[in-house]
Amino acid sequence: MDYNALAELLFPQIQTTPAEIEAKYPPRNLPEGAKVTRMAPSPTGFMHLGNLFSAIVDERLAHQSNGVLCLRIEDTDLKRSVEGGVQTIIRVFHEYELGFDEGATADGESGAYGPYYQRQRAEIYQTFAKWLVQQGKAYPCFCSEEELNAIREKQTALKENIGYYGKYAVYRDASFEQIKEKIDAGERFVLRFRSEGNPEKRMKVNDLVKGTVEFPENEQDLVLLKSDGIPTYHFAHVVDDHLMQTTHVVRGEEWLATLPFHVQLFQAMGWKLPKYVHTSQLMKMDGGSKRKLSKRKDPELALDFYKQTGYCVPAVKEYIMTLLNSNFEDWRLANPTADLNEFKFTTQKMSASGSLFDIDKLNDVSKNVISRMSVDQVYSHLTSWAEQFDPEFHKLLTRDPAYTRSILAIGRGGKKPRKDLATWSDAKPYMDFFFDELFQPDYSYPENVTEADKQTILTRYLDLYDPADDNAQWFDRIKALADEIGYASNMKDYKKNPEAFRGNVGDVSMVIRVAVTGRQNSPDMYEVMGILGKEKVAERLKKALA
């Protein structure tokens, strides 16, 4: 077989040579040890936790080593392309502060190692494909979908391995004349790799997460170029990551199974293998068993969910970091205020087993993140979230910024800050009673307080509250009121001898609390009243009395 003639027959339009292309991708000028990674999503516009998961690995690996992070768009499958998908991807990564150094941008692309859209690289792939044909390492296959299905059915019936290999690789040894006839007749073909692999033999690859993994050699003649001349993922991966000089390929472990083929391809091309980082899958508990997070069943898979619910970006990143590197939590405990990027991320600390996504843990991380924020930060995050997702609330929050800030300042700062908010959507139920528009009191008073006592407490307190009091004076007044009506002002006395009192100062406080806030739980009443002001407090007391 004259492979050169075959190559010309198959790719008459390709006149560039591999060397010409290689020349356009000179070595990168990077410091010693710098890593080049890439995020390579399909432009579906759907961004999920898994994307973020591996993006963070890519980003850390690259930027921690003064390397390069690129964004390459894998648009080889038209079915997976959505209008505006690329913009969504870029926007979301931007929100998560994952900056790309080169690759696709909102309005095109930048960087010297492009094009970064795979569809625009068709000629590049075809050039290397043609070269493979010349080397006798690839050949055209004219099988229809029906024929392929028939092969598969036969193999299933015979319990043989499924696929295009050995005697099932019907076009592997087609003659030049047979091929020419098909081409002349205008038949479309896919280009298949001519595998020399022997499944009896085993091969080893090192993965930075999984360690050394061992496989039988690949014997399948897999598709390199689809009938439209666009490469499959496999071929695009090998060509692109070689040319772009990716040093670390980070991807989900669902790719582990095709790794033998990728290794084989790199060898066939005579190229150096990148390092592989196969990340384990995010799982979720469903009933009694673990399963992969699913787009259809689990809203929390979509990154949009976090935005809508009002999780803040650093919290989500922190949480993912705890899953990614098991020593991150210890580091965070030791460095509570340090920037996330100061943490030294390593692939060695990545878990080989799949982690269960735990929203409780996320909430906890998130509460910590928010509790460490300043009032200004909280105000700014909360209002911008509300502006988009709860405009009515936003109006209230921004009507009097100083007022809102003083609410947000309760219990903030200091060694033991309050942790009331895990998400911005928690804010409204937490602080709604501060706004008359949202005030829907539930006047459930302590059961041991009689209606008459309640009336007395509220009526008396109407005269007692003085905003000028300090915290101790403020509480002394309540204690005095308790004494006055036969309630214990001292808890210890009360506990010693409960029968001697009608109740205790806690009950008195609770009556006031319920009247003022319309609920039994609230932050510190002294601060709450201070913020509401004398007039509003009086108004609330009267409303409760009525």
Next chain:
RNA sequence: GGCCUGUUCGUCAAGUGGUUAAGACACCGCCCUUUCACGGCGGGUUCACGGGUUCGAAUCCCGUACAGGUCACCA
């Protein structure tokens, strides 16, 4: 079904032949406390199972079970 990967408290996990098998989340109890939140203290048959190797195994080896992944002209 073939191939691959994984399995340490409910969850995330530390662990590299000798540890009372860390820590965090969740849960329960107690303490602190005028409520809540915070904080403190305490709690739970945790090394999938069965064999080896070894003075000694969560750790090494071999099986088994279970879970997940993969077997497209999708990525």
